[in-house]
Amino acid sequence: MRVIPYAAMAFLPSSRLTAAAFCVCCPPPSSSPSSLHCAPLRQTSSSSSPSPPLPHDTHNHLHTSTSDLGALPPSSLMSLCLSTTDELLIRGAASPAPSPHVFGIGLHPWKVSLDSVSSVDGLREKALALVEKGRRSSLLLMAGETGLDFSMLKRLPPPEREAHKAAQLSCLSVLASLRLPLSLHCVKCDVDLRSALSGVFNEHEPPAFLVLHGYSFKDVGAWLKWSDRVGVPVYFGVCGRHVSTKVDLNALASQHPVLRERLLLESDSLSLETWEGEMAQGIDMVEGIDWTANWRVCADVLERERAQANQSQS
DSSP: OOOOOGGGOTTOOHHHHTTOOOEEOOOOOTTOSOTTOOEEOOOOOTTTOOSOOOOOEEEEOGGGTOSOGGGSOTTEEEEEEHHHHHHHHHHHHTSSSOOOSEEEEEOOGGGOOTTTTSOHHHHHHHHHHHHHHHHHTTOEEEEEEEEEEHHHHTTSOHHHHHHHHHHHHHHHHHHHTTOSOEEEEEESOHHHHHHHHHHHHHHSOOOSOEEEETOOOSSHHHHHHHHHHHTOOEEEEEOTTTSOTTOOHHHHHHHSGGGGGSEEEOOOOSOHHHHHHHHHHHHHHHTTOOOOOTHHHHHHHHHHHHHHHHHHHO
16 A cells, blocks of 8 residues: 555545545644644544545745634645734734744745835845744744746836846845745746855855745756755745646656655645645645655754754743
């Protein structure tokens, strides 16, 4: 029997849940090293199968559709913009128990304006203040969403295009230098994005890992080579909303075996009403691939960084 990874189990038809080993999100025992880990259950039969478990959704914007953090999937990364992060960090800190969510401190490329980065120093100060606030509350943090979007830029007149590209790059350099794991937006800009990140990492300590969220899988080989060269693991977000169903992940994984260890499921969802269906699209894409449920690895990194931050403050 092939054990279906935890993150790929959610919302599979009940017939596909039969006799499969799986996990559900639940409060960890006190001995658990990570609040993002999940406890295994014994194999179940179709007659006794519980409700399908929630997956680790490693990228979403569900905070835009609810003010209740408790309504969100319990193991989800929330990718936020700087304009809204402050409020959400306060809400996360006010949770009765340590928040299971990961808070992203970022500025989406679509939200970047020339005014928003008129002062790079000001942007850096605000980002650092948010990091400090999150760490004081022992929240799990990532940097991002940030990155480049040439599909958006090419719709602008040439003079504006260059100015907005420079603005996106400025935001990227600020957020990539925070030494937090990094969530990246990459649309038709792979070469430029790698070049920009290499420049930042030459001057600043690189993050423990980075995630290409909602990736198109058109330049996987080059990203994996770059990852080896700079010494930063690169993960690839599988999002059915963005990736063509013609992408053959199984063939890519045969060509690049390490890819099986670098796939993360995500919804990129804006609404709780559509979240389940959007996660299911990504699950369908990894069906049949002998891949690893990798969020556990990323969660360990985030927990270690939180513990180090707590020690430095004490």
